[in-house]
Amino acid sequence: MEKTKRKGAVIFSKYSRGEGIKRLLSISREEVLFELRDSKLKGRGGAGFPTATKWNIVAAAISSQKYIICNADEGEPGTFKDRVLLLEYPELVFDGMVIAGYTIGAKHGIVYLRGEYEYILQSLEDYLAKMRNDNLLGKNILGKEGFDFDISIRLGSGAYVCGEETALIESLEGNRGEARNRPPYPVNTGYMGKPTVVNNVETLASVPHIIVKGGEWFKKYGTDRSTGSKLFSVSGDCGRPGVYELPWGTKISELLDLVGARNTKAVQVGGASGTCIPKSQFDRTLAYEDAATGGSIMIFNESRNMLHVLKNFMEFFVEESCGQCTPCRIGNTKLLEGVEMIEKGEFTFNYINQLKELGRTMQVASKCGLGQSSPNSFISILENFKEEIFNGNGGAHGK
Amino acid sequence: MESKGDLRAPVSQTPLIVEKPKDTSAIGGMVSIEINEKKVAVPLGTTILEACKMNGISIPTLCHHDDLCVAGVCRICVVEVEGMRTLQASCAYPITNPMKIKTSSPMVRRARRHIIDLLLSEHYGECYSCFRNGKCELQNLAKEYGVDSYTFGHVEKPKYEVDKSSYSVVRDMSKCVLCKRCVRTCIDLQEVGVLEAVDRGDNTHIGTFLEKPLADVICINCGQCINRCPTAALRANDPSDEIWAAIDDPTKHVIIQTAPSPRAAIGEEFGLGAGHSMTRELNTALKRIGFDKVFDTNFTADLTIIEEGTELILRLYKALVKKESVALPQFTSCSPGWVKFLEHYYPEYIDNLSSAKSPQQMFGALIKTFYAQRAGIDPANIVSVALMPCSAKKFECNRPEMHDSGYKDVDYGLTTREMARMIKEAGINLPEMPKSNFDNPFGEASGAGLIFGATGGVMEAAIRSVVEFVLGKKTEDIFEKANIIPLRGFEGIKYMEIPIGDKVGPVPELLKHLVPNWDWLKGAVLKIAVAHGTANAKKIMDDIKAGGKFSECHFIEFMACPGGCLGGGGQPIPTTPEIRKKRAEAIYAEDESLELRKSHDNPHVVQIYQEFLTEGPCGHLSHELLHTHYLKRGRYIA
Amino acid sequence: MLVTEKNAMTEEIEQLVEKYGSKRSSLLSILQDIQRKHKYIPDFAQQEVARLLDIHPVEVFSVISFYAFLNTKPKGKNIIRLCQTISCDMQGKSAVAKSIERELGIKFGETSKDNKFTLEYANCVGMCDQGPAMIINERVYYKLTPEKAIEILNGLK
Known part of the structure; x- marks a missing residue:
């Protein structure tokens, strides 16, 4: 399997296994929280919630039981950075979980690994065994009295929506992966009703560096509002697809040069649930404040049919919607039908505009992030590529 | 939820689903909020929906039901909360902090219309040919929100076959809006566990274990799901056509026994408020419809x-x-x-x-033996109907062992709803009926x-x-x-x-x-x-x-x-x-x-x-x- | 199912419940183990799991039907899941799909007559940089070409 294409200065900077855990022997949980807050680390799954705030709430909660869950249900089309992290750098992820456990007061960490990655499971289990052997997990970790923490790995079974944190918790509890009503949030009422931190693999992998090197160091990279670096999963029409670590704030055009993309027409930033960015906007930067992404970068060159791309995305959502709430369950079906109408040339512009309006309702009225973001591609592709889709060669002609 | 002993953290960090305080006058017991620019105070933990109701603002609901736990899935009750990017389901949002709520902003109205539009697009059939016409919650919502055309199309063919296998409950999933009230009724309220959501995405539907017909699973026929279904997806297995046929057949002696609960509730079907007993008016109506005898199930009770x-x-x-x-x-x-x-x-x-036996079945056995003898009627010509508040009574009268009179003891179980429809079909306004007594030889009970x-x-x-x-x-x-x-x-x-x-x-x-x-x-x-x-x-x-x-x-x-x-x-x-x-x-x-x-x-x-x-x-x-x-x-x- | 088969199944599930615990939260792990071994979760197994976890059979059925990798109907010994999402699609998924269909003589969603192969599509399997990709049982195969795919299948026959 291919290795990481570009190792940047943050996540892939030098780190020896257990280093972050050893650091805990000399610093308090308050100090960990301080560094984390100072680093301004935000969730790497895409939503960008400040990690320190999440940890803080759970750390302050008084409960007999708390949990740290590593969300390794990486299912967003075009994302594969977690696979690389788990295969090549498990020490970062697991050390991050131990640090989280120490800080929030959890004795138990759970990795929710997507079913598609079952082939990674054994190597992870082996690595955990090694950690237990070296007393990096278990009771009185590294001899520190009362520092108990262990990690178990649970598998998903092929459901994209379980990447949504409350659906993930439902799945862990043995239910259908249907998102919960919020509030309450997992930090208050999470797994088994207990305060729970759910963090993305990459978020956790950033933590050991911050603990060892400091928040100040982390902030040196990236932009003011998007600190540190980001792993980008690059696929599609380019010479060198793969995982790239780049500082936040990198321009899309810079990234395209780096990965050897030519004749690029469009970049889908953030996967199927993200936005499709046309050539005219390639000077936009990859950052929470501009083109935000959980890491998925899909590149389409001039030869690609954007309607076909959109159809593929909508088919994905129709299948992967959990089906519980009306806007998402039926809305995605309607958007897909709309794409098919355009494909056949049997549509009215009035109806397509109504579907865009419907998409805007889905963005605000769906129960969870899936339905709230699934219309993004529909809206952005039809908006940004209307020339090609409605007038161009092979394009459809409405009535 | 935490057990109470655990809740010693600062208020800002306690779980947000909160028990409502017993004493709302205590500090923190009430929260000040603004609904549509009007300032009000509500007890901590009140949902937005409850808060609006308390203040005379109506919010449409579909998946919500007073008997059931919160689902938050239909999204029809969404409202705008200042400072939040997305709309919030008011049925599921407990108020713990001061907030400004808008219940009828353009975004809210658009969302509600869209949701109704979407549901209608997948809702098979036409209102005029539906038994819930005029009593359908989806229809009411469409009317209320001015949705009078199928914006997003309308299914032409039923997606699912109607399951008529059960004597009691008929399921037509092509009319289902997936509010899951039936699921919550069956699993949470009744703990019977027959219905659950099956599959996912656009294939999601309410199903039974292995998709078996209802007659083959462990359904107890209680019909509580029917009572909570907002549309015609669930209904009782209606024998009224057979009963009309018996009434119209001069060789048949058609008897009806009436149970106390339908008599206490049937007025609701005629626009009366709950709690009006219609016992004696019903006796007259049933005679006018053409039943030969009306007996009181209370006798066999x-x-x-x-x-x-x-x-x-x-x-x-x-x-x-x-x-x-x-x-x-x-x-x-x-x-x-x-x-x-x-x-x-x-x-x-x-x-x-x-x-x-139950009173219904005791009566059935007596009508075709004791009564038949007394009245000198061949029990083979007696059609025995039972007006019951119950869908399971339909199953009961069809139990194979219920033939002790030598005939099927009770031929048909009829529900209050079905009876009301028959009375209306006969052009009778029940509340206007003169009162009359039950027939002998069983008389009053x-x-x-x-x-x-x-x-x-x-x-x-x-x-x-x-x-x-x-x-x-x-x-x-x-x-x-x-x-x-x-x-x-x-x-x-x-x-x-x-x-x-x-x-x-x-x-x-x-x-x-x-x-x-x-x-x-x-x-x-x-x-x-x-x-x-x-x-x-x-x-x-x-x-x-x-x-x-x-x-x-x-x-x-x-x-x-x-x-x-x-x-x-x-x-x-x-x-x-x-x-x-x-x-x-x-x-x-x-x-x-x-x-x-x-x-x-x-x-x-x-x-x-x-x-x-x-x-x-x-x-x-x-x-x-x-x-x-x-x-x-x-x-x-x- | 024969009585002896039922007894064996009950014993197997009792062991799984022993291993994972009889709480509802063990449900997925138990079902995954049954799926891995039998390639589907038989009707009787669903009812036994329900009994031992004290939940309703329809709840077990409902959960199975939700997850793409759990099945209630028998599947072939090798379950092939070819990624159909856009990155793999652009890298030649269709040609690979056709060659597999031709080789096995079945369409997507079907199981071969000898019960050796079930062919399905999967949504993004996370090999977008090395597509087209497929997962057979627990293993992932990537950078597929029509020829390479057939070679892999031959290795499993």
């Missing part, structure tokens, strides 16, 4: 009390005096939903079920039979008789006005002890052939319990299994439906906690207005033992006609 009470006495006598092994506590058997629940989930306890309709009623009726049989005293001397208050009300499980004391009365004539005297009951304490809703029944059964307090009871009344029969699956929609309360009030008020309030005082009951069931209660003939047996069904499906 009285008979049930005698038979079931006698059975209890015999069981106790065998256990205490003859030291035989008998199954105790005795369970009531008048609720066919409960009976099937027990047969599936606790088959090892079927011997505890009273062998006495007692208030004891009447209160069978409410949870605790069977037990109260039984106690009114047992107390007089054993103690030789008037019930009124022990319980004021013969109202046994501890057995009333909607608490899930009720428990009562009745000490017999040292003084017993003489054995009444009716029972003399069975027990010599009551001395063996001296000093005993009669322990009884009442449960309604199968979830509560389950609690008692699990306690009995574990050898707990209820295993020491002598007699337990179980009703499958919340509230008892008055909340039955055949009753008018909606049925809510408030409506159940009013129906119960109507039933108890009618009972108190009657002269005759104890089953054993019913002269027709006395007469039938003198003239027909001459071997007395639990005698040979009554065993043949009035008692039955049960099946160990278990929970496995082949």
